[in-house]
Amino acid sequence: MDGQVSAKFSSGLLLTAVAGVEAVWLIGRGRFDGPFLWVLLAAAIGAHAGLVVREHRRPTLGLRPILTATFLVGVVAVVLPPFASRDVFLYGLYGRMVEHYHANPYLHVPRSFGHDPLLHASSKTWWSTRSVYGPLFTAISAVGATLYGSSAWAARTWFQVLDLLSLLGIVVVLARRSASSATLIAVGLGPPLLAVVNNGHNDLLVGFLALVGVVLALDHRPALSGVALGAACLIKVLALPLAAGAVLCFVAARRWRDAAISAATLAGVVGVGYLLAGGQNAVAPLGQNSSLISSLSIWRLVRPVARAIGDRDFGAGAAGRADVVQLAFVVAVVAAGLYWFRNRSTMDRVALIVAPLVLLLLLSAYDLPAYAAMVLPAAALVSGLRLRLVAFAQATVYLLAYVRPLGPVHRIPLPPFVPAVRLAVPWMCLALAVALLSSSVATRKTKGP
Numbered sequence: 001m002d003g004q005v006s007a008k009f010s011s012g013l014l015l016t017a018v019a020g021v022e023a024v025w026l027i028g029r030g031r032f033d034g035p036f037l038w039v040l041l042a043a044a045i046g047a048h049a050g051l052v053v054r055e056h057r058r059p060t061l062g063l064r065p066i067l068t069a070t071f072l073v074g075v076v077a078v079v080l081p082p083f084a085s086r087d088v089f090l091y092g093l094y095g096r097m098v099e100h101y102h103a104n105p106y107l108h109v110p111r112s113f114g115h116d117p118l119l120h121a122s123s124k125t126w127w128s129t130r131s132v133y134g135p136l137f138t139a140i141s142a143v144g145a146t147l148y149g150s151s152a153w154a155a156r157t158w159f160q161v162l163d164l165l166s167l168l169g170i171v172v173v174l175a176r177r178s179a180s181s182a183t184l185i186a187v188g189l190g191p192p193l194l195a196v197v198n199n200g201h202n203d204l205l206v207g208f209l210a211l212v213g214v215v216l217a218l219d220h221r222p223a224l225s226g227v228a229l230g231a232a233c234l235i236k237v238l239a240l241p242l243a244a245g246a247v248l249c250f251v252a253a254r255r256w257r258d259a260a261i262s263a264a265t266l267a268g269v270v271g272v273g274y275l276l277a278g279g280q281n282a283v284a285p286l287g288q289n290s291s292l293i294s295s296l297s298i299w300r301l302v303r304p305v306a307r308a309i310g311d312r313d314f315g316a317g318a319a320g321r322a323d324v325v326q327l328a329f330v331v332a333v334v335a336a337g338l339y340w341f342r343n344r345s346t347m348d349r350v351a352l353i354v355a356p357l358v359l360l361l362l363l364s365a366y367d368l369p370a371y372a373a374m375v376l377p378a379a380a381l382v383s384g385l386r387l388r389l390v391a392f393a394q395a396t397v398y399l400l401a402y403v404r405p406l407g408p409v410h411r412i413p414l415p416p417f418v419p420a421v422r423l424a425v426p427w428m429c430l431a432l433a434v435a436l437l438s439s440s441v442a443t444r445k446t447k448g449p
Helices: 002-029 036-057 063-079 087-099 117-121 135-148 152-176 181-188 191-199 203-218 222-233 237-252 256-276 280-287 298-308 322-343 349-363 369-374 385-401 417-437
Strands: none
Touching: 002 036, 002 063, 002 191, 036 181, 036 191, 036 385, 063 152, 063 181, 063 191, 087 117, 087 135, 087 152, 117 152, 135 152, 135 256, 152 181, 152 191, 152 203, 191 203, 191 369, 191 385, 203 222, 203 237, 203 349, 203 369, 222 237, 222 256, 237 256, 237 322, 237 349, 237 369, 298 322, 298 417, 322 349, 322 417, 349 369, 349 385, 349 417, 369 385, 385 417
């Protein structure tokens, strides 16, 4: 008995220490320049990983202390201004377009509202971009606009609080599915997800709804699963692979009626949502960035080939080629299909739901660190270790690679390892995709359709 008490006490101290290190990292991101930012992040990742491994080997922590630690560190993330992105102010402006200006964000661009304070708080890169977010998120933004008005601080706090509530909800849902304490810590105190809370990205809200949808699918509740996954798609269309995976999950189990109900509900929710938002007008903006290639995408690896055949502009900034982006999409869909076909008869249905989106993120032309928040919560339910490790590894690698000094680059030299990391990231993502495709889903039995 004394040994158990001692183990719980020491684990509690370690949990407190990890929470403290992560809080220092979050605070330091806005106060330090240059190489020290990587030191802080490395410390947070290392401390977090160490606690996860310890709990995996000798679980002692319960839901309450983990949830408390997640809440406290999350509050720090909410109090601080966004560090790596200003998208949250664009969210706020899209909401004000509806609530204040009575304009359709799928038809009007932010630049049209030149006197709005939220426009000048957002990045100029997207001032001429119509909203690519789903109708449900636009509605959430419009509701928030009645509260935050023209205040940039209040607007970003609205979305940061939504993210923190989503993260806490994810931890609770995972606990109700009997997830281990190591899994709860990996998700709730994971630096990639805490960074999403700080930046206020809507990907974490997608991740919460997707997790709920997956859990409902595992509980043989296809209609409710379709509603939850449809709601996720109405926030961000990138959730569609997870939604399709849930339908295919029923197909693989030969539960034809459930598959039909799930598909019909999903299609109905998404279809009605977009129809109410303007139909084709709401869908059209999704294609306006069809030639973008993110700086760490594996498709940057074809840049030498493109330039060798005369395309000197390929890979300049975020610009790419629409045909390369389309090829990336086809490759990702084919890879996900092959993975599903090879493993459709295995018992781990969660992996069959999650894997398509994991592969899409690894193989797509445009991928950012926040996107991982859509898939990590559901991936935590996978019984096989490899898929979970691939998903968390990709999120962590991207988080490390996208760290930037605050001051002018010419005055603050980057550490010598940073360019090497950025050059290696596309190869690492390609290796993770190959590792996943070459493996089979674990056959350990899990509760599912």
